Amino acid sequence: xxxxxxxxxxxxxxxxxxxxxxxxxxxxxxxxxxxxxxxxxxxxxxxxxxxxxxxxxxxxxxxxxxxxxxxxxxxxxxxxxxxxxxxxxxxxxxxxxxxxxxxxxxxxxxxxxxxxxxxxxxxxxxxxxxxxxxxxxxxxxxxxxxxxxxxxxxxxxxxxxxxxxxxxxxxxxxxxxxxxxxxxxxxxxxxxxxxxxxxxxxxxxxxxxxxxxxxxxxxxxxxxxxxxxxxxxxxxxxxxxxxxxxxxxxxxxxxxxxxxxxxxxxxxxxxxxxxxxxxxxxxxxxxxxxxxxxxxxxxxxxxxxxxxxxxxxxxxxxxxxxxxxxxxxxxxxxxxxxxxxxxxxxxxxxxxxxxxxxxxxxxxxxxxxxxxxxxxxxxxxxxxxxxxxxxxxxxxxxxxx
Numbered sequence: 340x341x342x343x344x345x346x347x348x349x350x351x352x353x354x355x356x357x358x359x360x361x362x363x364x365x366x367x368x369x370x371x372x373x374x375x376x377x378x379x380x381x382x383x384x385x386x387x388x389x390x391x392x393x394x395x396x397x398x399x400x401x402x403x404x405x406x407x408x409x410x411x412x413x414x415x416x417x418x419x420x421x422x423x424x425x426x427x428x429x430x431x432x433x434x435x436x437x438x439x440x441x442x443x444x445x446x447x448x449x450x451x452x453x454x455x456x457x458x459x460x461x462x463x464x465x466x467x468x469x470x471x472x473x474x475x476x477x478x479x480x481x482x483x484x485x486x487x488x489x490x491x492x493x494x495x496x497x498x499x500x501x502x503x504x505x506x507x508x509x510x511x512x513x514x515x516x517x518x519x520x521x522x523x524x525x526x527x528x529x530x531x532x533x534x535x536x537x538x539x540x541x542x543x544x545x546x547x548x549x550x551x552x553x554x555x556x557x558x559x560x561x562x563x564x565x566x567x568x569x570x571x572x573x574x575x576x577x578x579x580x581x582x583x584x585x586x587x588x589x590x591x592x593x594x595x596x597x598x599x600x601x602x603x604x605x606x607x608x609x610x611x612x613x614x615x616x617x618x619x620x621x622x623x624x625x626x627x628x629x630x631x632x633x634x635x636x637x638x639x640x641x642x643x644x645x646x647x648x649x650x651x652x653x654x655x656x657x658x659x660x661x662x663x664x665x666x667x668x669x670x671x672x673x674x675x676x677x678x679x680x681x682x683x684x685x686x687x688x689x690x691x692x693x694x695x696x697x698x699x700x701x702x703x704x705x706x707x708x709x710x711x712x713x714x715x716x717x718x719x720x721x722x723x724x725x726x727x728x729x730x731x732x733x734x735x736x737x738x739x740x
Contacts, residue, residue, distance in 0.1 A: 366399050366400050366401045366402075366424070366626050366673065367397060367398070367399060367626055367627060367630040368398045368399060368400045368426075369397075369398040370395065370396075370397055370398075370431075370636065370638040370639060371395045371396045371397070371398065371638075372393050372394070372395040372638050372639070373394060373395040373396070374392075374393070374394045374395065375391065375392070375393045375394075376391065376392060377389055377390070377391050377392075377437065378390040378391060378392055378434065378471075378477065378483075379473075379474060379477060384480050384483040384484045385484045386441060386484075386486065387436045387441045387442060387443075387483060387484065387485075387486040388436055388437060388438055388441050389436070389437045389438075390434055390435065390436055390437065390483055391434075391435060391436075391437050392432070392433065392434050392471070393431075393432075393433045393435070393639060394430070394431065394432045394433070394470075395430075395431060396428050396429065396430055396431065396508075397428060397429050397430075397431050397492065397623070397627055398426070398427075398428045399426065399427050399428060399429070399619075399622070399623055399626055399627075400420065400422070400424040400425065400426045400427075401424060401425055401622055401626070401673070402423070402424055402673070403415060403417060403419065403423075403424070403425050404423075405673055407668060407669070407671070407672075407673060408425075408622060408673070410618065410621075410667055410668065410669070411616055411618035411619055411621070411622060412616070412617075412618050413512035413614065413616055413618075414616065414618075416512035416513055416514065416519070417510050417512060417513075417616055418510050418513060425510065425616075425619075426510070427507065427508060427509045427510060427616070427619045427623065428507075428508045429492050429493040429494065429505070429506070429507045429508065429620075429623045429627075430492070430493040430505040430506055431490070431491065431492050431493070431505075431627070432456070432470075432490070432491040432492075432505065433488070433489065433490050433491075433639060434471075434483070434488070434489040434490075435488045435489075435639070435640075435641065436486065436488075439488075439640065439641055439642060439645040440645070441486060442486045442487070442488055442645065442646075443485060443486035443487060444486075444645070444646060444647045444648055445486075445487055445488065445646070445647075445648040445649070445650055446487070446488040446489075446490050446628065446631050446632070446646050446648070446649050446650070447482065447487045447488070447489050447490070447650050447651075447652060448490045448491075448492070448624070448628060448649065448650065448651045448652070448679075449489065449490070449491050449652055449653070449657075450494070450624075450651065450652065450653035450657035450658075450660050450661060451491050451492070451493065451494070451495075451505045451657065452653070452654070452655060452656050452657045453495065453498055453499075453504070453541070453543070453656065454493065454495065454498030454499070454501075454503075454504030454505045454506060455467065455469065455504065455505075456468070456469065456471075456491050456505075457652075457653075457654060457657065458482065458489060458652055459471060459476065459477060459478060459482070459489075460478075461652070461654070462481050462482050463477060463478030463479055463480060463481045463482055463483075464478040464479055464481070465477055465478025465479075466478070469502075469503030469504065470503050488631075488641075488646060490627070490628075490631070491505055492505065492623060492624060492627050493505035493506040493507045493508075493620075493623075494507050494620030494621070494623055494624055494660065495507055495617075495620060496508075496509055496544070496615050496617055496620070497539065497543045497544040497545075498543060498544070499541075499542045499543055499544070500544060507617075507619065507620045507623060509615045509616045509617065509619045509620070510615070510616060511613035511614060511615050511616070512613075512614050512615075512616060513613070518549075518612045518613050519612060519613065519614055520549055520610055520611070520612040521610070521611065521612075521614065522555060522608055522609065522610060522611075523538075523546045523608070523609055523610075523611040524606065524607070524608050525538040525539070525540075525545070525606070525607045525608075525609070526604055526605060526606040526607070527540070527599075527604075527605055528601075528602065528603065528604055528605070529599050529600075529601055529605075530601055531601055532598045532599065532600060532601060533598060533599050534581055534594055534595065534598045534599070535579065535580045535581045535586075535592050535593065535594040535595075536592065536593055536599055536605070537591060537592055538591050538592065538593065538607060538609070539591065544591075545591035545592075546591075546611040546614075547590035547591050547611060548578050548590045548591075548609045548610060548611060549610045549611050549612040550610055551577070551578045551588075551590070553609070553610040555608070555609065555610045556573075556578075556607075556608070556609040556610060557570065557607070557608045557609075558570070558571045558573075558576050558593065558595070558605065558606070558607050559571060559605070559606045560603050560604065560605050560606075561603065561604050561606075562603060562604075563604070564604065566604075568606065571595070575595060575596040575597070576593055576594060576595045576596065577593070577594055578590055578591075578592065578593055578609075579592060579593070579594045580592040580594065581594060593607055620660075621660075621663070621664055621667070621669045622669070624664065624669070624678075625664075625669045625670070625671075625672055625678050626672065626673075628649045628651075628678045628679065629672035629674075629676060629678055631646045631649065632646050632647065632648075632649055632676075632678075633672075633674075633676060648680045649678060649679050649680055650679065650680060650681050650682065650683075651664075651679045651681075651682035651683070651684075652682070652683045652684075653682075653683075653684050653685075654684070654685045655685075657684075658683075658684030658685050659684070660684075661682045661684040662684050664679075665679075665682065
């Protein structure tokens with residue numbers, strides 16, 4: 340019965356996807372293909388035939404004075420090229436029929452979760468892989484047999500520095516008089532005693548300290564979320580990691596004399612600089628999908644008109660991305676054309692559609708998109724979990740910081 344329910348739900352979802360159909364240009368400047376090969380040795384997937392996979396980098400440029408693009412925090416402070424545009428790029432990964440006329444005309448966009456692909460595991464009952472190559476990685480081939488074009492694009496700046504994880508490469512905001520500096524907060528709880536710890540969350544890339552000796556740098560410890568913070572003497576900790584038991588200066592790690600104790604909440608507030616424009620991840624997705632729908636993409640061997648529908652899928656953090664994308668008006672490109680024709684956003688733990696009505700924060704300098712509230716950690720960070728109505732009320736009349 341469980342297997343029947345699983346397949347019934349998959350067929351329903353595929354049916355729902357198939358029903359979703361369908362002035363400046365989308366600002367994809369260049370598609371750089373670095374790898375290309377057929378899938379599973381030219382194996383056929385029914386009517387769509389054989390598939391190929393392509394990967395590389397997409398280069399973007401956008402007009403910072405355009406109203407839609409001004410939704411990106413600090414866009415006015417971004418460096419510009421000779422045409423007055425803001426440039427950025429993102430990793431991409433694509434699966435498509437070798438003969439595009441056999442596709443179903445729809446691109447299914449998988450919002451990568453912390454740089455990782457999810458749709459093949461969700462729809463194809465496949466193993467999770469950063470670079471699908473084996474039969475297990477493609478599962479039963481469900482989405483490919485339906486003729487979908489499958490797309491992944493990096494939208495986060497801070498996934499772990501690991502080959503295969505997809506990321507966004509965004510410029511940093513700057514001022515005419517020099518770099519922008521500000522305070523960054525990092526808190527963590529360890530399960531066992533350790534002597535150094537990253538300033539990032541879940542092994543992601545951290546914002547480095549700008550001046551290790553700055554008076555603004557503070558470390559505190561407390562016994563619980565409601566307990567008072569106790570300052571830790573500055574001489575007891577430093578920005579460093581341990582190698583063979585010896586401290587090595589590192590702007591993204593901290594060490595503490597005596598070590599970090601399990602169960603306690605450690606918090607570091609420190610001075611950083613050069614905040615990246617994380618909101619460009621929203622613009623990257625918008626412009627890449629528009630690029631596929633409304634123009635010929637010669638480097639990808641996709642002729643104009645081959646794709647006429649775009650569908651988005653995301654769960655957990657990725658589902659929140661889609662809701663935020665829709666709510667803030669990114670579902671139209673610079674020419675006012677529709678981007679996604681439909682989306683499925685959900686929470687894994689609640690199995691609620693549209694990610695339980697919660698959002699992500701792209702509106703502050705040096706925001707950490709990765710952080711989510713835990714039992715004891717990350718409680719003071721702008722969080723992804725505002726309810727729709729509360730979020731709208733909180734943001735009304737406020738300017739991005």
